[in-house]
Amino acid sequence: MAVDFLSHLNPSQKQAVQHFCGPLLVIAGAGSGKTRALTYRIANLVLTHRVDPENILAVTFTNKAAREMKDRIERLFAEQQALTEYGQSLQSLPGHVQTKLRSQVYKSITKDLWIGTFHALCCRILRFDIEKFQDEKGRKWTKSFSIFDESDAQSLVKDIIINQLNIDDKKFDPRSVRYAISNAKNKGLTPRDYEREQSNFKGKVIANIYSVYQDKLAENNAVDFDDLIWIPVQLFRQNEQIRAYWHKRFRHILVDEYQDTNRTQYELLQLLTTNGESARSFKEWDYRSIFVVGDADQSIYSFRMADFTILMGFQQDFGDGLPDDDTRTMVKLEENYRSTENILQLANDLIENNTERIDKVLKPTRGQGEPTFCYRAQDEIDEAEFVIQQMRRLEAVNSDLHWGKFAILYRTNAQSRAFEEILVRWGVPYKIVGGLRFYDRKEIKDVLAYLRAIANPSDSLSLLRVINTPRRGVGKTTIEALQKAAIELGTPLWEILSDETSIKTLAGRSSKGVIQFVEIIQRWRAQIDTVSASELVQGVLEDSGYVRDLKAQGTDEAEDRLQNVQELYNAVLQYEEENEDDKSLIGFLASASLASDLDDTEEESTKVSLMTLHSSKGLEFPIVFLVGLEQGLFPSYRSLDDPAAIEEERRLCYVGITRAQERLFISHARERRLYGNREPASPSLFLGELPRELMDSNTKAAIPKKFTEKKPQSKPAPVLQSDVEWSVGDRVMHSQFGIGEVTNVFGSGSKATLAIRFDNLTGMKRKILPIGDRGLTAID
DNA sequence: CGTACCATGCTTTTT
């Protein structure tokens, strides 16, 4: 091998990367180079062991991680090619040669690797094989199936409870029923299995709702998120041939973040690895491997049915059962290359308080570093002020620090507000990572519903969403009549819609609108295989009048929506570019359903990052602020009386601490706004578990001066609003939304209203504000 | 049929 992969690695990493056949559990502490171990091992399989890339399956936790892994593997191979073909490093070659090499590598290697999330990979499997599946009640799907998102699933459950079964939705809260169904699927229970497990009335009713829910999904030719994994598992259980095919196909399986897999995902892995034999007795390990990487201390998704005891049981299941020191099926990566020694000590001390774990410490490889500072704030506003003062101080002193190197991590999304307000006030650029997905915006869901209705004629939910969007005079009564007819005749809604005589009798005055709508869907459905996804999107946007309607509204909000719709079109184009082998509409719809908001956050940013602790997993920042360490907030009040839940919160805290490379700041407030009320708050349990000798705080005797002086000096002076005559083009400053420009003035005098475009807002960039809004000031 | 206003309940965390 021309590139010496192994020279960059420590002995444990080397052992992991060189592993060829059989099971291996890699216990990878935070910052221990596990992504490197994974990518190098894949490269090593192909280069050294001549494994066909087609035979490799790698599971990641996010789409972003999948992209990055593919990218890193591609670079590794391109580097290798550069050395063998040109005798120099990739970097030193001219740009077009680099591109050429990378595209060669793509065609011959990376294209054939299956790398993605459980959901994306299973979705791909289903597109091959879902038509061979039939569930316990004979329910069936076709490969143009829709993927229902959480809100689709939620409203389906609600509809079943209220309309289908006439149950009191006070006694059966749709949300918790939906959660119960999801949990059943994640534990590998069919409606019948679930029914059998229930002893009381309530459980039996939920089992019935679960069964009807599956009926409805099948009727719509739709699956929910959990089904993407759950259906392949059922299919592999029942169909030996299909199972054998995929078993043979994926000779080498790699799984990242193994501690966050659930029972169903585990069963999938087991069926693929052993072809259904019990893992412990599986003997055919020649040219076959299961390589899982994880860290029980970073398991933070049990609310999603993730079960880290699966990781702890790996050695029992697949392994040789020998003690840790002798085993050949476990490797521990304990050297930490990310954080200073002080930070690691904090993390180690904290996690020691957990009882359920695999023994492991993070070993420092860097310097001691500075002590962590813990700030006790008066309230959440004071806390935010502390954070920004520290950031400004550090940024001013260190020339190599820019805003992109800071992160603020919190337990709940609602905590972001105080920080946003103050960041805006100081003009510090920031971005919120996670939060509202692009594909969850109303206008985007509308357009996707058109596309889903076209791709999947059974998808009544999508049809109903857009049958009167934009307004075609099809109202509630008409829709109810149509639905009723569909139920009585036992046919999909589309059958009724596409029958013109039925429509004329059923819809009366509204029939014109319905017929018009049906025509659009039919026209584009006829072209689904001949026209590209982007052409189809453009055509639908035009024919449906969706764009025309938004333009006609002429409001600022409508204009923002228009921009988002345009962006969706760009997303389709981008999809087509990135997926040359599958440019279909169905392919795009699947990728849209599986996209998360974390996926398109650029790594090299110059903005402060704000996110939940969950979103921060896998990331690192030179300077981290871990905020809101209060009982009831972090740990969450819902976990206070459950020791296992407290341990999970502690792991979450551990994840937060280990994101920091150079400096860590921790804060908590004495009181905090909750639902609009001020509530007193006490310090988090976790604060007491951190070693005091490695920390400074403002509650100790000596309070550094910089922490006592508050109120920014350069805060803009307030201006009396009634004195200002506003006109279009004026620049304004708002305490909450930041800097903006007036785009419209409605009315006059003291009652006037302004439309203002703010640069800092995400999504709806415009706000309509009364002229007397207290936060509003003029600039220049 | 569409809009405007009012009440409710809500905050864990997300592929």
Next chain:
DNA sequence: GCATGGTACG
């Protein structure tokens, strides 16, 4: 304190 969903009215 806010977003969502339901009801009443035009």
